[in-house]
Structures are given as C-alpha cells and as structure tokens.
Amino acid sequence: MSGTGVASPGIHIARRFSGRDLPRPAGYHDHGMPGQRRRGSGPQYVQCPARQSQSLRRPIIYLLIMIVVGVAVGLGASFSGLGGGFLMVPLGIFWGLSVPEAVGTSFLAIVVISLSAVIAHRRLQHVNRRMGLLLGAGGLLGAQVGARLLPYVAAATFKKLFALILVLLALRMALSKGKTPASPAITPESPTPGRGFWQALAMLLLGVLVGVAASFSGLGGGFLMVPLAILLGLSVQEAVGTSFLAILIISLSALVAHGKLAHVNYPIGLAWGGGGIFGAQIGARLLTYVSGPTFKNIFAAFLVILAIRMFW
Secondary structure: OOOOOOOOHHHHHHHHHHOOOOOOOOOOOOOOOOOOOOOOOOOOOOOOHHHHHHHHHHHHHHHHHHHHHHHHHHHHHHHHOOOOHHHHHHHHHHOOOOHHHHHHHHHHHHHHHHHHHHHHHHHOOOOOHHHHHHHHHHHHHHHHHHHHHHHHOOHHHHHHHHHHHHHHHHHHHHHOOOOOOOOOOOOOOOOOOOOOHHHHHHHHHHHHHHHHHHHHHOOOOHHHHHHHHHHOOOOHHHHHHHHHHHHHHHHHHHHHHHHHOOOOOHHHHHHHHHHHHHHHHHHHHHHHHOOHHHHHHHHHHHHHHHHHHHHO
C-alpha cells in the first residue's frame, strides 16, 4: 500500500482470494464494493446483474492467477534444482501478505510439490531413506524453532536477510559447473553411507540447522541439503531425491508450526502447490533442450534482480 492510503493491486488480489481483510494503514479508506451494504450513514450500493456476474468471475480469475504463478515457480524450481520458496516468499510479500504469512503460505506449496517429487524419485530409486529420515527428524525440531523466531524479526530486516540469501544462491548457480541436479541420469541406488552413531548424530544436527534456516526464511532447504548430502557420500541423483524426502518432513513440520500461529493463507498456498506440480513436470522436460550453464547464468541474474527489489 502506498502512503496515500490507496491499496495496491496485489493487496486486492490477496484480500479477495483469501476471503478476508488484510491490515490497513492509517488513512486507508475502503468505500465498499458493488453490492455491499454498510451499516450506518453513507452511500448504499445496489448491484446490477452485470456487476453481479463480474463479481462472480473475479474469484476464478484470481485463482487462475495464483495457479499460473505456481506453474512458473514449479518450472523455475525444476530448472534450477532449488526449492520454490525463494520465489513464493517475495511474491507473497509483494501481493500484500505479511512476512510470516508469506513464509507460512510458501510451505504449504512446498509440501505439495515435494510430495510429488519424492514419489517420482522413489520410483527411480534415488531416495536414501535412512539419511532423508535422519535429516528430516532433525529438521522437525529446527522448523518449530524457526517459526517462533520469525515474528520477532522486523519486516525490513527480514527482507534484507532474504535479499542476501538470494544473492548467495545466484553466486552458487553462476559459479557451479555442469548440469543442474534437476535432470539426473537414472542410476541404481548406491549403498548407504557409514552407519555409525556419530554420522547419524551429525545428520540429525545438520537437519536441525537446516530446519531453523528453512522455517525462518521460507526456503525448503534443498539449497543446503543437496551439497551436504553429496559431502556425506551420496551421488548427485540420490542427493536430490533424498533432500526432497527431508524437505517434505521439514516443510510439513514448518507448515504445522506456522499454521498454529495463523501464518498460512491456505487458498493461495494450495493454488501455488497445484500449479507447481504441473510446472515442475514441464520444467523437467524442457531442461533437456536448454544448455545448463546458459540457464544458470540467466536464472542467477533473475535472482539478483529479485534481491535488489527485495532490498529496496
């Protein structure tokens, strides 16, 4: 919203689609929508049939907008090998959601998308269940902690931290070599890495750290878990599939935590997630026709632009 008290189009999208009002700043005046009758003095509104038909179409239009955004997010995530939270959180903020609500809503979409990914990777035997469950178990605790820390961080501070994360992700993509992990070759599942107590404890602790970072930032955690899984001995294919299993557990825990704190806009999150499933399938197929390094550079530039927009 601007300082003049006029709501932005993004605010109206979030308000109309969620079915509830968002906080309004001082000086904001909503003069009513056609067909609404306000109590007390002031102008009354009578809705004509044409306006009524138009108002009935608007929720469908808003739903389609959210689904299209979900398709774009899923396509971008499938191309880059990253989760979709890095796009959904700033978009949610731009549309008028509060920072905690944008983060919580992104987790609903991440749960839907990651569940589909786990099923697909499991069929290809790309999931190390032991490591994924250990990382996810640690993330359960971390996600609860991160969700409770978020309301105590100022929105301006959060935006700057998130912009820094986007820049770091952009550097990682621009400097990485070879193909993205979004289109791994089909290989048999490798033997499970060391089964010692200390390695299991290390995976649990790593899961806690990833869970805190994921729940606090709204990112699924894949940008941390994939390289960590590779360092612990998994192939690239298993690292991607295993990280999705851990992300599913962590995101589900974060979703529950944010839901209890009323940080989740369920209609928007489900629309994002539904579109994201479709977009991820498209992205996986289109990736075979696009040069990996070229796309990484383009997408890294996009992340930097998004970071600048968040920072300012």
